[in-house]
Amino acid sequence: MANQTTCFLILLFLALLLVSSLSTDAKIFNITTDQSALLTLKAHISYDPHHILTTNWSSSTSVCNWVGVTCGSRHHRVTVLNLSNNGLVGTIPPHIGNLSFLVNLNIRNNSFHGSMPNELSHLYHLKFLHFGYNEFSGEIPSWIGLLTKLQVLILVTNNFEGTIPSSLFNSTSSLQQIVLEDNQLWGSIPSSIFEIMSILKVISLAENKFSGSQLPSSLFKCKQLQYLNLESNNLKGKLSPEIGNLTKLIFLDLAYNNFEGAIRSEIGNLQNLEYFDLGLNNFVGTIPLEIFNISTIQLFILLGNHLSVTLPSNMGLLLPYLRGIFLEGNELSGTIPATIANVSQLISVKLESNSFSGLIPKTLDNLIKVPPELSIFSYFANNPYLKKLYLSMNPLNGVLPNSIGNHLIFLEQLDLTGCNIKGNIPIDIGNLSRLTYMSLGDNDISGPIPTTIGRLSMLERLGLFDNRLIGPIPSDISYLGRLGDLDLAGNKLSGQIPESIINMTSLRFLNLAFNQLTSRIPSSLWSGSLSLDIGNMKVLTILNLSRNQLSGHIPETMGGLISLVNLSLAVNRLEGSIPISFGGLVSLELLDLVGNNLSGEIPKSLEVLRYLKYLNVSYNKLRGEIPTRGPFVNFSAESFMSNDALCGVIRLNVPPCKEASLGPKKVMGVRILKYILPTLGLTILVVSVVLVSRKLQGKKNAKLSNNKDSIPLSTWRIISHKQLLQAVEGFSANNLLGEGSFGSVYKGTLLDGTYIAIKVLNLELEGAFKSFDMECEILRQVRHRNLVKIISVCSNIDFKALVLEYMSKGNLEMWLYSSTHCLNMLQRLNIMIDVAAALEYLHLGYSTPIVHCDLKPSNVLLDEDMVGHFADFGIAKLLSDGISLTQTMTMATIGYMAPGESMDLKELFLQAVMCIAMEYY
Secondary structure (H helix, E strand, O other), X not given: OHHHHHHHHHHHHHHHHHHHHHHHHHHHOOHHHHHHHHHHHHHOEEEOOOOHHHHHOOOOOOHHHOOOEEEOOOOOOEEEEEOOOOOOEEOOOHHHHHOOOOOEEEOOOOEEEEOOOHHHHHOOOOOXXXXXXXXXXXXXXXXXHHOOOOOEEEOOOOEEEEOOOHHHOOOOOOOOEEEOOOOEEEEEOOOHHHHHOOOOOEEEOOOOEEEEOOOOHHHHHOOOXXXXXXXXXEEEEEOOHHHHHOXXXXXXXXXXXEEEEEOOHHHHHOOOOOEEEOOOOEEXXXXXXXXXXXXXXXXXXXXXXXXXXXXXXXXXXXXXXXXXXXOOXXXXXXXXXHHHHHOOOOOEXXXXXXXXXXXXXXXXOOOOOOOOEOOHHHHOOOOOOOOEEEOOOOOXXXXXXOOHHHHOOOOOEEEOOOOOOEOOOOHHHHHOOOOOEEEOOOOOOEEOXXXXXXXXXXXXXXXXXXXXXXXXXXXXXXXXXXXXXXXXXXXXXXXXXXXXXXXXXXXXXXXOOOOEEOOEOOHHHOOOOOOHHHHHHOOOOEEEOOOOOOEEEOOHHHHHOOOOOEEEOOOOEEEEOOOHHHHXXXXXXXXXXXXXXXXXXXXXXXHHOOOOOEEEOOOOEEEEEOOOOHHHHHOOHHHOOOOOEEEOOHHHOOOOOOOOOOHHHHXXXXXXXXXXXXXXXXXXXXXXXXXXXXXXXXXXXXXXXXXXXXXXXXXXXXXXXXHHHHHOOOOOHHHEEEEOOOEEEEEEEOOXXXXXXXXXXXXXXXXXXXXXXXXXXXXXXXXOOOEOOEEEEEEOOOOEEEEEEOOOOOEHHHHHHOOOOOOOHHHHHHHHHHHHHHHHHHHHHOOOOEEOOOOOHHHXXXXXXXXXXXXXXXXXXXXXXXXXXXXXXXXXXOOOOOOOOOHHHHHHHHHHHHHHHHHHO
């Protein structure tokens, strides 16, 4: 009995001890523990650009009221931690493992780095884990397999490497979504992912380095799978017929791999498929007809394979929801199915680089001598969704139908380059009023250019090159006020260049080479005596009038084309001298005057063209000394062949000049450059400021054109948000170049090695949206050597950024006020000239005057060659019709802000202040 009593007491004591221990644990893990863990996380944040944690996470307020924190009502513990999209930089401390009631952990789109601490394995209640778009590295932790309630795992766009740990997947796992794309993972895809996880719905392993000769057979047992993305890996082999077992699949992307063999007909079993992409592989053979029976498909992508067959004639009836079809770069032939007209939601069609041919209507069978009309256009008739049609490099072998303007009235982009099209350009082409881009180049089109082309008022790029067009260039073409690129080269156009072309103030690229144009170059094209609203084509960057029959003198006023980069007047009948005013073509890189009847001397004014890389004045009647300075140092004898009496240095294969040695004169010239030039330069600058000021005041009430123009598409690049994150390593503090009034600027590197600068707007600041819109408005319209160039724009609801040209030498402020940098007098003078050239372009050289409003040394950026570029147009002003030139500049920088009221004079005041700083610092 005593023993029983003793045992009972011992058991009672142990039970009380256990209860006490549990009670103690309950006290340890409470809301105070959660607060302590989060304050530790705050201490591990090294950069908080929006000051969210700094100003909000404080022990003086309840942790449940902190930004990004949600507490459960039952236990009053932290259940959700969401710090996404805050630009935070730091590491994750192990203390986060103490948030024992955490269900949702989301820190996506920041710059957290390091590894994921093992203590996170204690988060037994966790269901959602999103660490995407950060900078975590190392291997994927194996302890994730211990989180048995985890349903969603997203580690996209980090720096994880190695293989996927097999312990990640076990029989107790609840995982339904696994997103590991855009990392550095390698090896084979583990079959255990699919063997155990029968409830898996989403698997994305794209943009890694996975390899293997075939996909795991266990993959095809995941009957619940809806999303499969293995794009951009090193996978190869043939597709298994078992792929047809994934009947719930909605999204299938196997592009950018090395799959081979035939496309399996069993894919036709995937009757829920909406996105289908097997592009850029090595598939051969035909496209199985069974795939065309998947009526739900919206995007159909098989580009860049070796497929050869004709498309089924009833394709359009079978795919009623199709929005995009991309079959370019294959070996497809035959006709484009007429039933495509039934696809009412079609947006994009890309069939170029195949062997399609146009249809011949039965009613034209007996007209053997008449080329068939391209009746494919009738298939798309009045489709309100079709905006882009690219059929280039297909031998369509037909003529454009006269009714083309009635079939594609919603079309915005049309590319029929290299399609062996014959016949004339239909008059009804003018009905395609929404066109912004049209290329009919490299065909066999004949006849005149219809005057109705002047109705295409939205057109920005027009290419009719390399055809057999005849007759004059219609003056109606000048109505295309938005046109930036005009290419009519390689035809048989004759007559004069229409003087009305001066109305095309947005024109940047003009190529009229290889025609039969006659008469003189109309000086009115460049004349400064014309009214301001003409604009004088000062935004023109490429001008090619070579190989025509132009005669007369080169107009002296062409020297006013300050944005011109390439100028070719080769093989014409031009005479007279090379204009001295060509020294004003400060942006010129190529000058080709070969094969004319030019006489006189080569003007020494060309020595100041520091960007000139190519010059050819051969086969003319030039005489006198060849200039020796500036770009002429790098030119060879090929630039000066077969002229009358040129002389100069021996390396140019011309006789030496008869004049005696100019040794003493050269010494005197050096002294002049050394002692007088700086003072003379400053004097000229002051006089220029006065003259420009008077000119601006005299033209204050002039009518200004508000035509919009756009930068040629060749300067743009499409850069996604993901590519930006990669380029700047998740907006790491190490890549931060500086901070401005409305955001931060980072240095980035694209995959091709191109350096870029990314200006990211802080959208919480008042005026940030307006600043972004204004900077986009300015930079999309202007193009000048001394203005920073925009490469791309990335914009959505919560992120706005400008991708700009990177300036390796920093800004002028750094060079003026730093003890480690120094500018010589010539560099200072060149930068002053760069600033003046940019100001002249903004005020006078563009159709709508632009006032920068904040000209200061920190906004003048320097490239590798120490050339100055304006930047930061966030508070600039466009002075369009009806807007006074007397507005305030209250947002300009203190110390550089002018006391007056006139905007143009203020801008000059800012330049004067900056010039003084450059002289004395």
